[in-house]
Amino acid sequence: MTTNQLVQEINKKKSFLCIGLDVDLNKIPQHLLKEEDPIFAFNKAIIDATHYLCVAYKPNTAFYEAYGLKGWKALEKTINYLNEKYPEIFTIADAKRGDIGNTSTMYAKAFFEDLAFDSVTVAPYMGKDSVEPFLAFEDKHTIMLALTSNAGAFDFQTKTVEGKELYKQVLETSKTWENSENLMYVVGATKAEYFADIRQIIPDSFLLVPGVGAQGGNLQDVCKYGMNDSVGLLINSSRGIIYASSQEDFAQAAANKAEELQKEMALILNQ
Amino acid sequence: MTTNQLVQEINKKKSFLCIGLDVDLNKIPQHLLKEEDPIFAFNKAIIDATHYLCVAYKPNTAFYEAYGLKGWKALEKTINYLNEKYPEIFTIADAKRGDIGNTSTMYAKAFFEDLAFDSVTVAPYMGKDSVEPFLAFEDKHTIMLALTSNAGAFDFQTKTVEGKELYKQVLETSKTWENSENLMYVVGATKAEYFADIRQIIPDSFLLVPGVGAQGGNLQDVCKYGMNDSVGLLINSSRGIIYASSQEDFAQAAANKAEELQKEMALILNQ
Numbered sequence: 001m002t003t004n005q006l007v008q009e010i011n012k013k014k015s016f017l018c019i020g021l022d023v024d025l026n027k028i029p030q031h032l033l034k035e036e037d038p039i040f041a042f043n044k045a046i047i048d049a050t051h052y053l054c055v056a057y058k059p060n061t062a063f064y065e066a067y068g069l070k071g072w073k074a075l076e077k078t079i080n081y082l083n084e085k086y087p088e089i090f091t092i093a094d095a096k097r098g099d100i101g102n103t104s105t106m107y108a109k110a111f112f113e114d115l116a117f118d119s120v121t122v123a124p125y126m127g128k129d130s131v132e133p134f135l136a137f138e139d140k141h142t143i144m145l146a147l148t149s150n151a152g153a154f155d156f157q158t159k160t161v162e163g164k165e166l167y168k169q170v171l172e173t174s175k176t177w178e179n180s181e182n183l184m185y186v187v188g189a190t191k192a193e194y195f196a197d198i199r200q201i202i203p204d205s206f207l208l209v210p211g212v213g214a215q216g217g218n219l220q221d222v223c224k225y226g227m228n229d230s231v232g233l234l235i236n237s238s239r240g241i242i243y244a245s246s247q248e249d250f251a252q253a254a255a256n257k258a259e260e261l262q263k264e265m266a267l268i269l270n271q
Numbered sequence: 272m273t274t275n276q277l278v279q280e281i282n283k284k285k286s287f288l289c290i291g292l293d294v295d296l297n298k299i300p301q302h303l304l305k306e307e308d309p310i311f312a313f314n315k316a317i318i319d320a321t322h323y324l325c326v327a328y329k330p331n332t333a334f335y336e337a338y339g340l341k342g343w344k345a346l347e348k349t350i351n352y353l354n355e356k357y358p359e360i361f362t363i364a365d366a367k368r369g370d371i372g373n374t375s376t377m378y379a380k381a382f383f384e385d386l387a388f389d390s391v392t393v394a395p396y397m398g399k400d401s402v403e404p405f406l407a408f409e410d411k412h413t414i415m416l417a418l419t420s421n422a423g424a425f426d427f428q429t430k431t432v433e434g435k436e437l438y439k440q441v442l443e444t445s446k447t448w449e450n451s452e453n454l455m456y457v458v459g460a461t462k463a464e465y466f467a468d469i470r471q472i473i474p475d476s477f478l479l480v481p482g483v484g485a486q487g488g489n490l491q492d493v494c495k496y497g498m499n500d501s502v503g504l505l506i507n508s509s510r511g512i513i514y515a516s517s518q519e520d521f522a523q524a525a526a527n528k529a530e531e532l533q534k535e536m537a538l539i540l541n542q
Contacts, residue, residue, distance in 0.1 A: 022374070062374045065381035072343045098394060099367055100421040103293070103333045110336035123369060123394045125416055127423020145396055150371040152398020155444055161430045161437065173426055 001118045002139055003206065006090050007230045009055045014266035016231050017258060018056035018092065018208065020238025021046065021078065022063045027243050029250045039067065039074035042250075044081060046242055049251035051086050053258040056234050058092040058208075079115050090234075091118045092208065096145065098123040104133040112140045119143050121186060121208070124170045128177050135179035141206075142183055146171055146198070149188025149211030171201045184208055187226070189217025189235070195225035206232050212261075213240035219261070223268050231269070237261060272389045273410055274477065277361050278501045280326045285537035287502050288529060289327035289363065289479065291509025292317065292349065293334045298514050300521045310338065310345035313521075315352060317513055320522035322357050324529040327505055329363040329479075350386050361505075362389045363479065367416065369394040375404040383411045390414050392457060392479070395441045399448050406450035412477075413454055417442055417469070420459025420482030442472045455479055458497070460488025460506070466496035477503050483532075484511035490532070494539050502540070508532060 010016050021043050025033065028042045035041040047057065059078055064071035082091055093115065097107040104122075111120040112134075119141035122131055134142040147157055147167040157167045164172075174183055187198055189211035198207070207226055211217035212235050219235060226233055237257075245253030281287045292314050296304070299313045306312040318328065330349055335342035353362055368378040368391065375393075382391040383405075390412035393402055405413040418428055418438040428438045445454055458469055460482035469478070478497060482488035483506050490506060497504055508528075516524030 024377075060370070060374055060377075062368070062370055062377035062381065066377040066385060068381070068385040069340065069343055069347060071381075072340055076340060094370075096370055096394070097333070097367065099331070099333055099365075100419070100423075103331055106295075106331075106333035106337040110333065110339070110342075114337060114339040123367070123396050125394050125396045125427060126419050126421060127426030127428070129421050129423040131423075148371070148397050150397060150400050152371075152400040152402075155398030156396060156432075156437065156440065157398070159432045159437075159440065161427075161432050166427065166430075166432065166437070169427065169430065 001090055009088055010231050014269050015055055015262040016233050016235055016265055017054040017261050018058050018234045018236040019054050019241055020236050021057055021059040022238045029246050037074055040077045043078045045251040046254050049255040050258045053262040056090040058094045058236055060094040083116055093117040093120040096121050096123050098126050098130045101129045101133055104130050108134045112137045132178050135182045143208050144185055146185040147187050149190045189222045192221035208234045210236045213237045219264055272361055280359055281502050285540050286326055286533040287504050287506055287536055288325040288532050289329050289505045289507040290325050290512055291507050292328055292330040293509045300517050308345055311348045314349045316522040317525050320526040321529045324533040327361040329365045331365040354387055364388040364391040367392050367394050369397050369401045372400045372404055375401050379405045383408045403449050406453045414479050415456055417456040418458050418462055420461045460493045463492035479505045481507045484508045
């Protein structure tokens with residue numbers, strides 16, 4: 001999917017919501033556990049109930065890997081279902097991968113070819129040759145960690161490196177990489193005041209923003225400092241939406257929570 | 272496996288060799304492609320031929336994920352085979368994972384419980400709360416990227432952060448984390464001159480050292496600057512061993528290459 005197609009979807013749906021599919025068998029409605037594939041059954045119900053309210057879904061691979069082969073199979077069924085039934089949806093494999101060049105190419109094949117996601121998240125620590133293999137894929141997007149939403153972000157990301165914070169060095173350096181137009185960035189909503197500085201460095205890039213809701217980030221603040229002319233934001237919510245209810249009505253409850261966010265987004269887009 | 276048990280194995284086998292199982296179907300002997308599971312068939316033959324020459328095996332998860340479900344199944348069969356037949360071997364899931372706390376716990380479960388590896392590699396960018404969930408597992412080891420063997424290591428890792436290089440900040444900071452005694456570190460062999468400084472910060476920790484052989488690192492130099500009283504080194508070789516031959520004799524050829532390194536290690540240990 002191209003960035004232009006994503007922007008069109010945002011304007012059509014009046015939504016820049018991404019729903020995180022972080023499926024924990026201890027948290028989903030217990031009646032689903034008797035299904036042959038409870039993880040996929042849960043995802044399918046959530047997707048069918050919410051697809052018109054969001055523009056992206058983001059399964060975090062950790063939650064699938066934790067269930068071994070069954071989990072990987074559920075991930076495969078989920079991305080196939082999305083690509084077949086809702087091809088207009090932007091899909092994100094939240095995998096935070098990164099390795100030396102030839103190995104990153106194998107990860108890129110795993111997520112862009114075998115699983116056919118539109119995008120994958122990567123970690124920057126290993127530098128240029130660990131990320132460029134992902135960027136080489138046409139019409140695919142590589143979403144690099146810049147400033148994350150957790151407390152540990154302050155351990156290294158905000159430390160000063162040669163006059164500016166590490167996450168700013170990461171942003172600036174990455175602009176020089178080959179096919180850098182395929183980069184998006186993860187910036188946590190819990191640090192809304194940082195968005196203005198970030199937009200100075202990467203005015204045009206899309207930002208994937210976790211941390212609204214459960215982690216305490218504020219949507220209005222993020223939009224105030226982070227939005228650009230093409231919107232440029234994908235706001236992720238996972239637990240706040242998918243675990244809105246643990247009863248039979250879980251999918252409808254998720255849609256209600258998603259609609260609350262979508263309506264707030266529509267107001268912001270119409271301002 | 273405890274660190275003491277690993278040290279005992281090193282002294283018994285006179286080897287601190289780790290063999291990287293990075294299986295690429297384009298590189299393995301073509302007669303294996305008619306096997307039901309070519310990846311596992313290759314690994315089993317390599318392991319049976321080399322287990323007495325090394326103390327650790329390190330499958331890189333990228334090479335398995337690239338083949339989807341079949342790849343994940345081959346990874347599962349490989350770790351199960353190692354744990355059943357050669358329980359004295361230290362096993363490393365080279366996965367370079369890292370995410371916010373509850374998600375890192377899911378990754379830890381994937382590699383320590385579902386797949387029962389002794390250790391997993393992780394990336395430091397997201398800080399303390401992305402790594403501590405791994406450290407909480409008793410008798411399991413978390414191998415954190417410090418200074419990697421690729422060119423991109425110079426993009427961020429060697430940049431100066433508050434008076435010292437980022438990788439040194441990572442080493443020092445990580446010592447303050449809970450259960451930090453379960454940490455090991457990745458330090459590339461291509462940067463042997465850095466080992467002396469690194470040993471000032473973490474004199475006792477084990478280092479996993481990629482980059483000897485194919486990437487140009489020198490075993491003698493690494494040992495000179497990096498070895499401690501408990502050896503403290505796991506030297507990894509992947510392609511140089513497992514792809515020594517692409518013919519029917521591939522397992523024996525791999526054993527011959529492994530033996531060359533093991534003999535060099537025995538000489539160093541006997542000095």
